[in-house]
Every structure is written in structure tokens, then in C-alpha cells.
Amino acid sequence: MSFTLWRGPALLLSLVVALPAPRVDAASQPLPPDSFDAPLRELWTRGAVRFQRQWLIAGPVSPEAAQRIDPARFDVGVGMPLAPDQQSVRWLPQVSWSNVIDVNALPGMAAGHVTFMACDLTSKTDGSLDLAIGSALPYALWVNGEQVHERSSPAAFTPDQDRVAVRLRAGSNRIVLRFQQSQAGPALFTLRPVPTGAVLQRIDEVSPSLDDSQPGTLLVRTHVAETRGAPVQLKVIAAGGTVIAEQTRSRGQAATFDTTNWRDGAYEIRVATSDAWSTSRVQYLPWFKGDAAAAVKRLQSTAAKAPDTSAGDTLRMLSAMALDRLGGSENQAIAPHWRLVHSPLMEFEEVELEAQGKQGRVRSDGFVRIAYRDEVDNSTQYCRAYLPSGYSRGRAWPLIISLHGFNPANPEYFDWWSVDQRHHGIAQTRETIVVEPHGRGNAQYLGIGDRDVLRCLEEASRQFSVDPDRVYLTGESMGGHGTWAIATRHPDRFAAVAPVYGGWDFRITNVSGPALAPAPTTAWQAYGFERASSFANAENLQHVPLLIIHGDADEAVSVENSRHAVRLLQRWGYDVRYHEMPGWAHEDLEQQGAIADWLLKHSRVSDPRTVRIRATDLAGASAYWLEVLASEQPGEIIRVFAEVTEPGIVSVDTTNVATFRIALPQKLRGSESTLQIVWNGERQKLTDGTSAVVLGAQIKSPALRKRAGLEGPLPAVLATPFAIVVGTTSSDARMRALIRERAQRLADQWQSWQHKPLRMLDDTQVTSAEEQKYSLLLIGGSDANAVTRRFASKLPFATSAKGIKVDGREWHAKDAVLQAVYPSPAASDRYVYVVAPTSTAGMYFWRPQLVHFVRGNPLTQFDWIIQDGRRAPPGTLDPVVSSVASGLFDATWRTRDRLTVPRDEQAAAAWTLRQMPQEGFVPAPAALQAIAGRYELFPGVVVTCRVEGSTLVVDAPGPQRPSLAAESDWVYVNPASGDSVEFIRDAAGNVTSAAIEDQGSVLVAKRVP
Template sequence: MQRGMRVVRAMALGLLYISAICGAQGSQTSSPASFEPPLRDLWARGSERFQRQWLIAGPVDVQLSVSVDPSALKPAARQLLTPQAPSVRWMPHTAWSDVTDLNVSPPRAVEYGDEMVDRFVFAAASMSSTDGGPAELSIGSDRPYSVWLNGTLIHTRQSAEAFSPDQDRIPVELTRGENLVLLRFHEASVGPSQFSVRAVPPGSALRRIDEVTPSVLPSPDDTLAVRTHFKTEQEAVPVVVQVIAAGGDVVARQSGARGEVVRFDATAWRDGAYEVRISTQDAWQQTQVRYLPWYKGDPMAAAHRLIAAADAASDDVPGDSLRMLAALAKDRLGGALDKASRSSWPLIHSALMEFEELQLEAQGRIARARPSGFVRIAYEDAIDGSTQFCRAYLPADYSAARPWPLIVTLHGFNPANPEYVDWWSIEQRHHRIAETKATIVIEPHGRGNAQYLGIGDRDVMRCLDEAKRRFTVDADRVYLMGESMGGHGTWAIATRHPDVFAAVAPIFGGWDFRISNISGPSTAPPPRTSLDAFSLERGSSFANAESLLHVPLLIVHGDADPAVNVEHSRHAARMMQRWGYNVRYHEMPGWAHEDLGQHSAIADWMLTHRRIAAPRTIRIRSTDLAGAAAYWIRVRTFQRPAEVIRVAAEVLEPGLVRIDSSNVAALTLDLPASLRDPMGKVQIVWNGQTHQPREPSGVIELGTRASSGLHKRAGLEGPLPAVLATPFVVVVGTVSPEERMREQIQARANAFSRQWHSWQHQPLRMMKDTEVTAEHEKAYSLILLGGADANAVTRRIAKKLPFSASRNGIVVDGRKWPVQDSVLQAIYPSPLAADRYVYVIAATSADGMFFFRPQLVHTVFGYPLTMFDWIIQDGRRPPPGTPNVADANVAVGVFDASWRSADDRWTKARDPQTASQWALRRAPTKSGVASPSALQAVAGKYEMSPGAIVTISVQGDRVVAEPPGGEMLELVPEGDTMFSRHDSGEPVEFIRDDAGNISGAFVEHQGALLWAKRLPNP
């Protein structure tokens, strides 16, 4: 979920008034009495929350000014800024945590040279006070700053300091109601620019957030000077300073009092990257650790060596690791090393140290799998041949000699959908939980914004397997947690792999269509058919929750979350507590979609649990076969498609098993030795029928497979998006005798490639049909663009497929759809390889091929677009306002357990009479069909959402759309008001009002219909 949507709001307290009737002479109303609400909050003297909502302006040169939007700030603030120069816009900013970073994230070098730039950044916030009166502004900043309260300058600090929250405590007098706090910071050339602010009651004793705040002081190249704390604390526990070279060698160690400057002679040290480890103990004798970067020598020369090594690296996983680090270094230095200042080296320290450690490992040393080590696990994902990365953080006393617990943490949705090097925290080398809780922590990338479904699920489990292979992991102490999209991922992965995890903690993530959409009450119509209902069921985070019978859960959510409605977590907690499951629910009043500060407490809770590896009872609920497995039972096949699978199994006594199930045709039991009869006998009572297997000592199979040899099974059951969870290749048909068909196939292949790259930032594996070999057919699922008339591979296997397309229409399992200019998408087990699919795109004509839209995954949000095995599309377009754009499909359906489609219950077709009244789109021609006046009529500015303006203009004979911050898109005319995007073919329909003027446009994007309002001309 988008972090920019985080809002903190106060919880409303209701007042209950009572009246009393007194005496015989009449009634008398008593004074109002105030009661706390039934769900009262814990009492506190005053809030100690940090301010996270800000308006930011700048940076601006000191001689310039900032004009203040009067709707955003009080007029008194304008007196602080002279009104002589062009304005700088105030931008809203919500900090994810208690610390606000004024720089972009991740930080990058800017071309200001080595000296501090005389520029200012302004931050403003409104702080409310119920009663007004004395308070303290508690401020931390690593930059010089000045602060005004309600227009009055109250404090100035001239020096830069190592950042520490609550560093400055400033007595103030708050007014009742809203109070304007305005800060002005000197901006530095590189690195973070952090600050924190909170208003606390006078004299508050605040919990120390950072035990020590160390810093590296400027010094000659052969000297390292470390200030152990920003102030002297002689009575506190001393600080131990260790200097650690790449690979983990401790080259120096000293102790010092807090606040003391510890100096090291670095003359004999080799040039390169170092970490300075500062450790101490808090008042509770708990070890606290901080790390600082340091570099001896010329870091820019090292960056050049990294880039040279990456350029010369082989085309494999180690080579991709070097290329990723080189891309990271160039990105942080603004893209050009020669223009970066020497003081920019902290931005690339992590990349340089990782580079050195990879070089040491190439020489045969163990450089990363060490105490406090950082290992970026890299592996090739066969899905598309790309190298994927997973970060692993090792505890301070890690040793391969004993097993360690492991916590998997899942990241949230990144709305920028950036390339890997621009994801949050990817250069972070140490993790506080790993350092303080004696546990390994891994952070899978999950293929980015993929919702931890399909390839996202696959990536997480691959990362976990790699961690178990590389490190010594206690398999009974593996845990899972995540926030936002990662919270949804925690539900999705834990419920599909319950036997892997000892405990899980979803944090403000997870949703169910029965409650609402993600952020509020649902406006979608209720499902009309069982297929519609099942499609919604597959999208629920809690669809498989019954499988968590033996997995303790800790659910955490803020009740003011605007991005993921708290009702989802409340629903899940109530439902599972109703079942008697081990569920704890922590709801945080007033907290929004932000860092809730619970990671440490969650880790403590998780680490108290051990996995139950061989439970006597098992429950399974699943919407597919891949998720219908847990511990010692696995469903092999179902009875009816598009229906939930349910299993309740219990070992009543050793060797006696009762299984009750719904929609299960066949299953497998692999009973642990502890649950078997000592004499080797096994008796199974399945839905009231007794079974005594002939060979009870091994894996037991019950039930019958589908009537034919071909049957759906886990990993080979569809629907259409399932092809992306297997290694696949797009095969472009080239053998059509019709040139226009060949052109349309290539155009659709190119569009598909662009969509994949925009989502995964990886090239799409693609080849021509004439290039496909027998090895390719065995290794990959084949996405075949073109039917038997247009694709040589489709032609070879056509007789083994239950569907086809011709000029006369489309046939699916013997049922004919007499359509024109239409296209079929269908998935089916590959006749050429086991465990692989063929995904056929076959059209009745070249114009029909134009209407092919991959029904796979939403390439912005990452969720599957359909639950069907086959879809027929054409150019009929339902009128604007149609609730479900997918209703435009000619027909959709799912195959049964035998990969057949004979039952109408699993087919959904549109009404031909209704569809005949819809507009019929035509594939655009090279000559074009719109008049010049029609092209000019659509030019203008269109608002997709508040502040998101798309400019449409006519450039010669082309119509182009320029979205905010994106690349220009060409719109191809299909008529005077109907256009399509050149890159994807998705339609854009301009709407005229009663006067005949263009009032807006309906934009179809990956199954969603968006309205763009036309703005009046200036």
C-alpha cells in the first residue's frame, strides 16, 4: 500500500449525557456527566508521539524566498520569509517513521562541491493542543536549524551534529487549538538530512531511543577519529569501538567513555571500506550497537574499479551481482562518477564494501557469512532467466556450528515500482533485530510489487531455501512477518505453507471482499454467479486461514489506517478467535499506515514459539490445489472446479485417521512415525468410508484421479496467470500467409514485452516460432502468439488441444462460438513437456488479434487479472459505467479436473442481444479514420485524480498523451472519439456532453475503467 497515504487522526471520544427525574413536583435535568467510551484508551499525561505530517519547501538559495500558501500555513509564518523571489511550492510529506529525512529516498549526490551549500529547506507542521499551556519541543537534527512557533523565533542551533532524537529540549507556551511549527534547515551537499520533532509535557522523562549517537570526525587520511556520543556521560557504561575491514577482520579496538573522541592510527591499514562498530550496554544491561561507514584511500577510484569489473563480468549470477552494485553506485552518485564530489563516498560505501567482500570470496575466503555479516543472496530465477536478490543479516555472534532462528520480513508496496537499486533499504548492511535478538533476518525482494502471489510466493520460498542452504538454520524456529502488502503476503504465504513457520505476524495487511475494499466500504456490486463469488474468494487474504490451526498469529493494525481499513484485521482476528486458534490482536488507537514501532516486540513474541512439525489434527481450506496441502496431507485433485477445497483430518489414535472433506477427489497421506501404529497398521475413515491401505508403511494414496490420463494437479491447474509461475517463453508466430496478421502478432508481442519490463524491469524471454527447439519445448511453458494458421508450434500441437480459432469462429472443447474479429486465450498442459503449460493466443483474423490483452497480472499492482482458464475477446465495448469491464468478454470459462469444459456451470457468456447494442471497436488502419478537426477536439488537459493531470496534444498527424512524470504515449485513432494506446492497444474513449463538447475520457487500463475529467482551457 502506498506510504504516501499515511495519515494520523485522533480517535473521537463520545460523551454520554444522562438526565434524572427528581421529586413529585416535576422533573429536573442534572448536570451533564462525561463517561469514557466502552473501548477506552490507556491514560497518559500527554502525547509523546513524534510529528510525522509535514509540509516541505525548498531547497532554495539563501538569497531567495519561499512564498507560503495561505491555505496551508498561518499568515504569521509569512513574516519569516521575504516575498521577493519566485515561489517554491509547499509539498505535503508524511514520514514513515519518527524520523523525517528531507532528502529524496534513497539519497543521491548533488553537484554542489565539497562544502556545505548555503541553501535552506523549510518544514512546517500544525500541532494541536487541547488546553494550551507549557510544553517542550523535543527536536533532533543533524543540520543547523532555526525553529519558529506561531511566528516567533524560539531557538537556533548553528552547528551540525550527529542525529539523535530529543537532542534539544525547548520550553514553549502552546496556544489552545492549532500551533504552527516552522523549521529552517541548512542543506548539506550529500547524505541524509534527518530531523524529528515532538511536543511533550514539561519535564517529561523520555525513554532513550538511541543509547549512543556516535560520529566520525574529519581527520587526515591516516587517522580515524570517532566521537562515541554527542555529549559527555562519564557515569554511563563505556563504549567499545571496533574497526572492521571487509570480510570481518577487526583491525583495531578501543574503549572510551561516552562523549570521548577515540583516535586510531590507520597508517598500516589497507585502503578500502571499513565499518566502525560502536557497542555499549543500556541501563538494563542489554547490548546496543551502532555502525558507521569509513573509507581509507580514494573511494571514487574504487567505484571506477567496481564499474570496470562489472563491465568485464561474465553473463551469470556473479556477474549480475557486480552489475547491480555498479548500477547502485552510479545511481547514488547521480549517474556520473566524474561529477560527484569526493564527500559523496558515504552514499556508495555499502556497494564498495560488498564489492570487496565478493572479491575476497572469489579468492576462497569466507567474507560475508560471519558474525554481523551481510549476505546478498543472489540466484537465477528460471521464470525469466533473471537474477534475483535477497538480503540476509546475520547475528552478532553467528557461527555455523549451531542452528539459528530465522525471521523472514516482507516489504510493502512501492508505488514507484522502481528498479531494484531504488528499492527501500537495499544497501542497508545491518539489521537491528538480527543484532539484538540473536536471529538471522532475511528480506526477500518477492519480485517487487507482485503481492507475494505466483512469482512473488515462489521468490520468497526460494529465498528461504537458499538461506537454509547457506546458513545453519533451525527449521523449527522460522518466522514470517510483513507490513502492508507484506502483511497481505504474510497471510498469503503462511496459509499456503503452514508447515514451514513457527509463528507469523501480519502488520496492517490483508483484506477480504466481504468486509470492504482495501481502504473503505466496498462499492462493487455483489457477485451474481458462483464463478463471480469464487473469483472474489481467490482474492481474499484470508481464504486459506483455516490452514493456520497450528501457527500462532500476532495481528497488528492502527485504527486510523487510511490505506488498509482496520476492519479487515478485526474481521480476521474475530473469525480465527471464534475457531479457537492461537491469535493475538493488537490494535493501536490513532495510528495510521506507518511504522508502528512494534518490530522488536513482535520478534520477542515470535521467538518464544517452535514449529509443530507433526500435529495430530489438520485443517485445510484452499481455492486451489497448490494451497491444499499441510504437514502430512495433500489434496491431489478436486471434484469440481471453481469451488473451495476443505479438509478436516485427525489422528484419533496411532494409525487410526479420520478425514472429512469437501470437493476432494483424491489425496495423499505421509504420516510421521510418531502418528503411526507401532505394529505398522493404518486405518483411514474418509467421509465415513473405511480404507486399509495395502502398503501402510509408505505414502498412502486415496481416491481416484480424473477419468482420463490428463488431470489438474498442484502446479498444473491453471488459471491463465499460472503460466507466469513456471519458466516461460513467448513464441511469436511468423508463418501466417497474411502480412497484417504477422504485423499484429509482432505488435502484441512487443506490447507484452513492454508491460513485462515496466513491471519486472527484466527482458521478456521471446523467440520466433521457427527458432523453437525440442530443448525449448521441454524447458519452458510456451506462450504461443498465433493459432495453427499463424504459429508453427501451435500448428504442430493443434490436434492435441481442445480449442482452436478459424475464420468461422472459435471452438472450446467442442462448443463453437460463431464470432468474427475475435481472439482466444487459453491455457492447457503442454503436450511437449511435463509440468509446463501452453498458453495459446489464437485469433479469427488479424483485426481480432489486435484485441488481445494478456489476462495475466496487473503490471502496476501485481495481482492476477483473472481466475479463468480461457477467455474470448473482441471489439465490443460496453457503455461507460459498466461495473465490471470483464463483462465485455464474449465468453470465459474454467476447465474441470480433466481439463474439459463440457459443463455450462463453469462457463460465463455475455448476452448477445445486449452486446449487439454496444459500440464496436475496429482495429486501426495505417491510413487513420479520424478527421483533423476530431483530433484537435480531444486536445487539452485531463485530470485522472486530484493533482494528476494528463496533457493530450496533436503533433502533426499524431495524438500524444503526456502523463505526469511519465513518457509520452501515442493515441491511435479508431474513430472520431475512440482511440487506443499505441503501446498496449488499450482503449481511450472521449465523451461528448449534450452540447457536443468533449467533457472527459474513459481510459481502460488492465481491466479497470478510469474516468479522466477534461479541465477548462486557461
């Protein structure tokens, strides 16, 4: 019997369950279409055992209203109302990342209210099966309108605890569940259809629970029922790891603790046992004694008085976390609401213990939130570290870095996934430290994201006893891409890596595929795509084993990307293992344990005899004992193959390498005093006996030669400590206002992306110390910004009303703006990023070419760009074409025609020319009414433009409702992002579509009824 688990239109997951069928005469039957397996056949099982992760949900509704709702009469579908008298409560799709769903975390779930969940099972024949259900909440179950099961009280969550026998009919079968919220904190739920009588693998060895309803007594139930198995060891642990009580009980028995003399505060109960194969299983139960509201208030008070340091910021973050979990008020921290704030309160206690010189977080099974100040924007960044059982500084421990995926909500740090999770299953059951960097959130682990991960590794290695030869890297989705990006740029840091459904390459698909990305038509496009490819530096992994995992049903990141990477690595003879999981999508693949076990088998190759390097920039062009210091031509690939053919003799073959350093380990040098290097066939003998030698062009002036950390392009300024410098000296009042407005827009975009304020300085207040300390984003040319004017003679570009000069070449562009990055005249390791317009209107058209402040990816590979009001035509995907000119500086920070991309001015003459609007401009009412309507951006994705007074408001999927500012009757701009929208009309003057700009690309949304 086969059935489909339904989750709304176009959201299907097919599973197969074997059920008894009537006996027939096989000889008289036609050959079934599935008599033979496909060439890539699946492993046979009797039936489905996967959990249901896709649902429709509706709620919350009051218990009184829920009693009037008859599940037998549900009309279930995406967007449909729950009931005739509940028009505002509609069915919405909900996809769980993992097997377990937290019902209390579903949208809108509220104390004492009811939520409904539904899915469909489609069966080919009539038959019976079991629904295996685990739920912490009371629930009722309907199948095809008939109530078949109900549990009226909460329970300790145990997957598969209830086995409900149900009868399915041929065709569609509707499954409906009703939950009533009855507890604070997580309320977990699972469901999976299984063959009747099937023996299921146990998910949790025991399911412990607490009962503290009797004053002075804590009752810990070890399991939901008495069962066979290893005894259960219970330890009550106070903050700092002090064990204050412990007992051992058989499974199903309860342990009673007298809490009368225990101090008030947070505790954890460690529940440990082992399975039938003697594998350790550990769980933790949180508990709090005393007045949690008072504890939250004390945390708030302490945080408010904390110093302006990373430690003080940690307390303020914990305070914000506690209030967030309580819905904004500490007065909610009453039993049982303490469960919501247990994690920040226990962390607070342990931080206080450390301030007193006592043991706090660094201990066996400890949770340490590493915090440090990032000089980029003076923000405190965090990294979660989970220490293994038995941790001590008496030995060196392996360390696994795990990178998170893209979070569309992009919340503040305290509201990100799992930031209050105090224990990690891998650290508890394997002898390894697990570290989870924040990676600056949605930053794609590039630039500041790469910087954050390496800093977290450095901080963890400083604070804990880490084995440098057993450091590993893994991650899922964006974290999988980050695994590729970081490991390939720093291969000598890692013993092995495991990217999970992450990474893409333009030759194969776009990110989600399966269609190919648009093929590059110029060398510049190809180079830009290469920089964005997750596998651009894959050759660097010669000595780093890889485990790559991907589900073949993944619609978010096409499996073709991983297949491509595997083929590359295999043909090179690299150590790669690939696990492709049939039928699995972009979800928890349940492979964390297998990944950890595989990683921990490997040790780092620290001194290999061969080094391979392929890099798109100097920052990624180093590995082991060889570092490229200068390239010959920026904008081209750097390649190195170096081999120690005999002790002290090194063969080095390169392309696009001007200078490199070799620091050969002693064991590869041998006993010879001389070092012989054969570079591209030319032999050199070096007898100075130094441990590091430099070959190639001499770097006489670091400020005038590109080098790692100071090579551009424009977005690179964000990976250095930087400040915005606002020009205030223009004689034009509107220019001054525009400069401040555009600077504030950039600061607001950073705030929305990183949730941190930027340094903003007025030009006349900048000190020489600040000039030396920061990269400076100089907003305004020499006529409008005092710092730009002070640096002007040392910069190879200038602007005037006639046009823009870049290193002697002039571009006659009216109402245009230059943005360029260049080594700072005031500091050898910092940039200046100059924004210099030809006019006030030119300032109006400035669009920072830094990063996409939603996705986090860099926007350009160029060092300088000239923009004006020309708007590329609808359908343009390459933002470069709209710029007057773009270019790279060469290795010595000079321009070259080869490195410059001018615009096709003949084609651009036909494009729409945007105009800076007159102050107070209001579009014609008739134009606004003509524009109002619905526009389909992608199939099924519709945005609505509506008029509010003289303003155009856009209703789009997501929480934002931007108001667009009018530049003319038919061109509007989003003030927050600077993206423009042009409404296209036909010959009769009717609006037919909207051309929507997204960082230079122009998408077309067709008008629909």
C-alpha cells in the same frame, strides 16, 4: 491544551498535550463535554510524545535566494509558491514512514541548497511547551513568524537533542524550519512536541560520530556529551569481519585510532553499549580509507568482465547501485561522497574475499545478499540476509522472514527501499537471522512472488545454519497480505506469523475501505473474489500462532479487515493475538522488536494429529502429512479435515477432493503394520507398509489431469519458465506486424514491471529442446505461428474466419481472439498459452489476461477467454462481462457448460464496437479540440487531455505522460497498456465525460472546467 499537527488539506493528525491552565472555581463551571471517557477509553498520558511525520516541504533554493525569503511572510499551502520570486518552488506534502526523516532524500535536495519544512500546531489555549528536535544538518526554527532557535553547524544525529521552549497561542501556530545541505549521505531529522520538562524515553542509547579530517587519524566520538551509563566498546572491522582495532571508552569520550598502516578500503566501526536495564545496544558507523572514486571504477571494471551468472549479476547490480547513489558518475566519489557508496564497496570487497576462499559475508553480524537465477525469466533475484552477533555454523539459528510493502515507484532493484542497508536492528539485538526477500517487487507475493519467498527460504537454509522448527514470517501492508497468503498456503513451514496492517476480504471492505466491495452476483464472481481474499485459506493456520497488528486510523488498508480475520480465528479457537493501535495510521508502528520477541517464543508444530485444509486451488491444498492431488470440480473450494484418532487410524472428511496422498509420520502410525483410513465414512485398510499412500481416482496421465503446478488459470503460466513465441508465417503482412507488435508490448509491460527482458523466439527458430524446457506463449493461430500449427492436433481449440472452437463448442465471433492455457504437448510440466485470432482485426483486440502490470495481482481465474471489439459500458467493474465467453477446463482439461460463462449478447449489441483503425488514420481536428480539457477521475484527482499536433496527450498524476492512439474520432487507446478511452457526448454533441478502461473495468471521469 490540545493541538493539531497540520500537513495540508485533509491531512490531519490530532495530538493532546497537557499545559497549565488558570485556576477556576470548578463548582461554577458547566460540565465539560469530555468529562467522561468514551467506552473504549485511551490510556492517559500527560501529553503528546509522538514524532511529527507529516509535513509540507519546499525546495531546493540557493542560499542566496533563501536569504531573501522571510519565513514570517510565508503563505503555506499545498501547491502554493514558496515566495513571489520562487514561483517554480512550491509547497508539497511529505509523509514520513517512520519517525526519522532523511532531509537529503527529500525531493530535489541538492548539495549546498536550502529546503524549507512547515507544519501547523493548533492549540485551544495559550501556553508553553517544548519542541524536541534532532538534526544532523544546520537548521533554523520559526514559530508564528518569530525565529526562536538556530544551529549553524552540523552535528551527530540524536533524536530530541535540542529542547526548544516555545510559546503557543490559542488557535493555529505555524512551525517553519530551514535546512541547508552540508554533507553527503543521510541527513536525519526528527521533531516532536512535548510537555515542558517531560522526561522522554531515550531513542538511541548513544549517538556516535566520526571525524577523519586529520590524515592518518580516525576520531570516533562515542556520544554527543559525557553522560552516565555503561561504557562503550568500539571495534574497527574490515571487510570479512576482521577486527583490526578496538577500544573501550566512557560515554562522551572519544577514541583515536592511527590509520596509517591500515589498507585502503571500506570499514565499519561497531559501537556497542547497554542501557540501564542491561539490554544490548549496537550501532555501526561506515568509514572508507583512500580513493573511493578509484574503488568505484574498479567495481565497474570488474562487473563489466563478470560472467553471466547470478554472482556476475550481483557485481553488475552493485556497480549500478554505486553509480545511482552518485548521480550517475563515479567521479563524484570523493570525500565526503564515499558515504553514498560505502555499502556497495564493502559488499564488493567481501565478495572478492569469498572468491579467494576467505571469509567474507557469512560471519558474526554479517550481511549476505543471496542471489539466484529464477528460471521463470532467467533473471537474477536477490534476498537480503542479516546474520546475528556471534553467528556460527556450530548451532541452528531461528530465522525471521520480513516481507516489504508495495512500492508505488517500482524502481529497479538497486533503488528499492533499504537494499544497501548493511545491518538490521533485530538481528543485532536478538539471536536470530533476519531475511528480507524481494518477492519480485510489486507482485503481491502471489505466483512468482510466492515462488521467490520460498526460494529465498530454501537458499538461506542451504547457506546458513537454520533451525527448521523456528522459521517465522512477518510483513507490513502488501507484506502483511503476503504473510497471510504465504503462511496459509504453506502452514507447515512456519512456527508463527505476524501480519501487520495487511490483508483484505471482499465481504468486509475493499482494500482501503470502509465501504464494502461490490457484492458478487454470480458463483464465478464469488469464486474469483474468494481467490483474491487474503484469508481464503485461513483454516490452514490451525497450528500456526498469529500476532495481528493494525492501526485504527489506517486509510490505506482498513482496520475492519484485520478485525474480521481475528473474529474468524477466535471463533475457531485458533491461537491468535490482536493488537489494535488507536490513532495510528498506515505507517511504521514501531512494533518490530515486540513482534520479534513474540515470534521467537514459538516452535513449529511439525507432526500434528489434525490437519485442516481449505483451498481455492491444488497448489494451496497441502499441509503437514496430507496433500490433495486432484479435485473433483475446478472452480470450487477444496476442504479437508483429517485426524489421527489412534496411532495408525486416520479419519479424513473432504469436499471436492478426488485424490489425496497421506505420508503419516512414524510417531503417528504407531507400531501397527496396517494403516486404516476412514474417508468420508468408508473404511480402508492398507497393509503395504509404505510411508505414503494415495487414495481416490488414479492419475493415469498427468498431462490430462489438473494437478498442483499444472492446473491453470491463464496467469499460472508466469510462474513457470516461459518464452514468447512470435508467429511469422502468416501471409498477411499486417497480421505479422500486429503479432510482433503485440508480443513486444507484452515484453515491454514485463520490462516495466520486473525490469527484466523476456525470452522472445521466432516460431521457425524454436527447437525441440526449447519446447520441452519452457511454457510457450504462442502468439498467432495455426495460420500464423508454426509452433501453434505443429501442436494444433493435440490442442482442444481452433480458430477460423467463421469463429472459435473450444473443445467442440463453437463461438461465432467476428474479429475476435482466443487466449487459452493448456498442458504442453511437448512437456509434462509446462503449459502452452495460445493466442489465436479469427482475423487481423481480432489480433488487434488481444489483451493478455495475466497480471496487472502495476499492482501485480492476477487478472482472471479462467483458463480460456474470447475477446472482441465490444466495449463494456461505463461503470463496468467486472471485466468478465465484456468477453464473448470465458471458461475453466474441468479436472481432465475438458470444457463443461457449468464451467463456461457466455456474454449476454443482447445487452452487448448496444455497446460501443471498437474498430481496428485503417493504417495512417488521423482523427478530425474538430474532434481533438472538443476532447481537450480536464477530467476528474476521483475527487481531487484530475487528468488533463491536451492536443499535440494530431496526438492526444494525457497529463496525469505521476511521471508518465501517455500519448493515446486514435481508433476513431472518439475512441483512443494507450499503446503501452492496450487500455482504451471513449469520450462520451450528450445529445448536443458536447463531450461530457471520459470512460477509461483499466484491464476490462471501465471508470468514468467527469469533465470539469
